[in-house]
Amino acid sequence: MKHFRSIGLALAATFVVSQAGAQELTGTLKNIKDTGAITLGFRDSSIPFSYLDDNQKPVGFAMDICYKIVDAVKKELKLDKLEVKLNPVTSATRIPLMANGTIDLECGSTTNNAERQKQVAFTNTHLLSATRFAAKKAAKINTIDDLKGKAVTAVAGSVNLTQLAKVNTERNLGINVMPAKDQAEAFLLLETDRAQA
Numbered sequence: 001m002k003h004f005r006s007i008g009l010a011l012a013a014t015f016v017v018s019q020a021g022a023q024e025l026t027g028t029l030k031n032i033k034d035t036g037a038i039t040l041g042f043r044d045s046s047i048p049f050s051y052l053d054d055n056q057k058p059v060g061f062a063m064d065i066c067y068k069i070v071d072a073v074k075k076e077l078k079l080d081k082l083e084v085k086l087n088p089v090t091s092a093t094r095i096p097l098m099a100n101g102t103i104d105l106e107c108g109s110t111t112n113n114a115e116r117q118k119q120v121a122f123t124n125t126h127l128l129s130a131t132r133f134a135a136k137k138a139a140k141i142n143t144i145d146d147l148k149g150k151a152v153t154a155v156a157g158s159v160n161l162t163q164l165a166k167v168n169t170e171r172n173l174g175i176n177v178m179p180a181k182d183q184a185e186a187f188l189l190l191e192t193d194r195a196q197a
Contacts, residue, residue, distance in 0.1 A: 025077075028104050033077045040066050041089040041103035045182045050108040058086060058107070065126075066107035090182065092157030095119055111159040131160045134190065135197040144171070151176040153186045153195040 025033055032038050042058035043050040049062040067084075074082040087103050094110060097103045099119045109129075112122040133152070135141035141150075144167055154161040156179035168175040178195055180186035189195040 028101075029073070029077070031101075032073060032082070032104060033079065036079060036081065037083040037085055038070055038073060038105065039085040039087050039103045040070070041087050041094055041097055041106040041108070043090070043094075043108040043182070044088055045184045046108045047183070060107075062107040062109065066105055069105060090157060091155045094157070113159065131163050133197045134187075136190070139196055141197055145173070147175050147197055148173045149175070150196040151178055151189075151194065152197045153178040153180045153189045155180050155182055155186055 040058075040063075042063060044052045044058070046060070046062075048060050050058055050060045053059045070082060070084055087097070089097055089103065089106060089108065094103075094106050094108065095116060098106055109127065110116070110122075112125060116122075133141070133144075133147070141147060152164060152175050154164050154177070161177070161179055164175070165177055167173070168177060178189060180189060186195070190197065
């Protein structure tokens with residue numbers, strides 16, 4: 001098992017542990033055992049999954065799950081100690097950094113789809129969501145078609161951005177698509193009227 005990913009992390013520990021005991025270690029688990037370290041990819045503003053607290057420490061639901069997995073990996077690999085390294089990732093960088101081995105486990109929210117499965121592995125899903133848009137009430141934007149000719153933002157590297165680009169093309173809406181670094185930047189663009197949704 002070369003890499004494992006963040007969606008459904010709660011069940012990942014069981015899978016990793018059973019894999020480690022059933023065969024000779026290879027890939028990521030071998031590297032963790034050899035180096036005595038595991039690198040967690042974290043997001044700085046993916047609330048409630050992975051975000052920075054007031055002390056600039058990564059916290060959140062996905063971080064809690066990742067630390068449980070770290071404990072399970074440490075126990076299964078029979079390591080006295082396991083150094084946890086933290087590496088920031090964004091929606092755009094998380095998949096490439098996982099695929100090239102920079103991070104061992106992503107602690108955030110990542111959509112599991114066929115295209116991404118070609119690059120990385122996923123565990124069991126622990127959250128289902130859908131793409132929605134937010135707009136100021138005064139803008140009276142109630143449907144996708146109401147976005148025609150307007151500026152709309154979504155996080156770069158996200159499925160939401162891909163879906164926005166697709167609907168824009170399919171419906172010939174002429175939306176000015178504005179990729180944002182993260183959710184905080186996207187909401188700032190909306191709040192300051194640089195984007196209407």
